[in-house]
Amino acid sequence: MLSVEDWAEIRRLCRAEGLPIKLIARTLGVSRNTVRAAIASEAPPKYRRRPAGSAVDEFEDAIREQLKVVPTMPATVIAERVGWTRGITVFKERVRELRPAYLPPDPASRTSYQAGDIAQCDFWFPPINLPVGFGQVRRPTQLPVLTMVTGYSRWLSAVLVPTRAAEDLFAGWWQLIEALGAVPRTLVWDGEGAVGRHRYGRSELTADCQAFRGVLGTKVVILKKAEPEHKGVIERAHDYLERSFLPGREFAGPADFNAQLQAWLQTVNARPRRALGCAPTDRIGADRQAMLALPPVPPATGWRASTRLPRDHYVRLDSNDYSVHPAVVGRRIEVIADLERVRVLCEGRIVADHERVWGWHQTITDQDHLDAANRLRRDRDRLLRPVHDPAHDGGQVAVEQRRLTDYDTALGVDLDANPGTGLVDGGKAS
Template identity: 45%
Template sequence: MIKLDDWAEIRHLHSTGKHSKREIARLVGVSRGTVDRALAVDRSPTYQREPTGSSFDAFAGQLRVLLAATPTMPAATAAERVGWSGSPSLFRAKIAELRPEYAVPDPADRLVHPPGFQIQCDLWFPHEDLPLGHDQVAAPPVLVMTSTFSGFIQARMLPSRTTPDLLGGMWSLLQEAEAVPARLTWDNETGIGRGKLTEPAAAFAGTLGTQIKLLKARDPESKGMVERMNRFFRSRFMSGRAFTSPDDFNQQLAGWLPIANNRLSRSRRGRPGDLVRIDRAAMRGLPPMAPEVMFRNSVRLPRDYYVRAFSNDYSVDPAMIGRVVDVAASLERVTVHHDGVLIAEHRRKWARQLTVTDPAHVLRAAELRAQFQAQRARRPAVSAVVEMASLARYDELFSVDIDAAPTVLAVAS
């Protein structure tokens, strides 16, 4: 076979018109026949080997039957069914060639993201635990929201993935943006809805005048931007950092996000921090009334004057014992009201199964207990009165007449 360099040199010398074929053969060091073959073809010479078959051919018929019945059968399962004992990589390559003949393709369209239309939302869980206080550690969820047009990132760590915390996290980030997109995209997150929005999430979307779009299962392409941001956080933000608390995590995250949003996006031909102005100009403003995003519960205050919110017990003014109180919990505070009057307020704890006590409530309970005991001591002694039944009542019931003095009868001797 002629070498590629010789083929190129032969065609170059012939194109000049100054050399004969015999002279070209002498200059290149090849035969006259090689010069003729080089000039006869216009494409560069390539080595082509005649197919000689493969050890896979003996199993192709059985595999076609299996793929016709189950197009998505894994290659390892198919190899086990037909008794393949050769190279696994060869078998996978051959299966990949046959599978398109039986499996219906699932095409993914290219999406166009106009300004102000969509923000993709997702939860990211740090791969390392951080201290929550009270000797507890965990990896709380981080709500990540990415604008599809500008690529602008917003994020905040949340105490839990419950519905009130998810809605509260979205509302806090939308307040920072001072704008609401036409659509918020979520996957099947339980706190938002699985197939159907939860009632609080539907009310949240209605108050904002936006749509919360729930994606189908196993459809990562529809929110690939925010998925890539999760990997970006792990490699660029978490690396080499240490955190003392969730508040410290959020502070460091807030300081790093402007740097992340200043990166150059080649596909958008700009920086997210600059493009977000165009993005938010196309969004609607915040609603005049804030949506309901807090945890709320009404309970009659028990004798131990504690109420529960997110697995923790918080003390209340014991003067409200026996009365119905309203418990509300945001991302930062837990408040208790009675008839619209604030009677208790605590900073929300991230740790679980805690008893949070206000010292003022303990002192107030001691005062009320002393008053109760003093009031009980001043009560007059009550003597027990036992009613005595009259036996004459039984004589009246049975019509028995008994004289007061017995009659003496004389006995004859």
């Protein structure tokens, strides 16, 4: 076989020096036919081993006959029908090579997204331990990060929420949509319990999700189980979060986690994406323009409950107890909480305002509420002192029936004096 060095030299002598074939053959000690072949060849010589053949070769015609009848016939069935008695592995490989010629064309579809059409949503659980105060630390399974990626622009949004409960999920979901500035026409989920499930070939949404999407005017689709390829955009985003956002970072708490996450998202949404050929910031304008407008009235989200304030003047939310001003003990109150604050209203006035605590089984007390309760207990005898009723003969003693506003006057609290802020300015942890 001619070496690559001789092949290159033959071509040089012929092209550069202009020597005739006979002289090149005599100079290099090769035949003239070898010189002619080297000059005609555009690629260097390469040794190719002659195939030794296979025992399946003589069965190939019989295999083709079976595939003509049933292109999907299993290789084991074909082997039995053609009389193959040797190892099945080499036979299966030959059937695998021949089968595509007898199957109808099956081109793969390419997934593409229209502007404003789809956004994929899911929870990401960062593999970290996060301190949440009171000496408590949450593990990865207790750190749900709600994520959303638009299909057309690949705009990534995310926020860490306290729980996966419907109240926190929809509050976080609305926060992401409101920050986006528009509503995607279709929102895709992967069978989250608070959102719905895929059953009998269709999406079954919860009542909370139906109310939420009804206000937005959008469509919510629940994917089948074990089909991650249908939400590959959000899955790749989760992988990107773990590889790019988490390494080398430390977090003081949930608020610090969200602050660092939002700063990182501003940077990453401006980075070019290979799949797009540009950055999400270059496409988000067209994406928003094709989406639905935000509703004029936002959907009701978060925790809401109505009850009467008990004598201990505390309300419970997510295993924690928050103090309320004792002046409204016995009155009807409304507890409203979102991802950050816990507020209590009485007749439209704020009577408690606390920062929401991420720890569990804690008692959160406002010092003003504690002082007011102590004054009430100390002055209870004076507020409920017996008086003489002149309408009764003999000056009998009757218990005075006081109005609830008298308690406010005794405590120095005027609900009408400062309607903008209510009774308290903020919560304090005990």
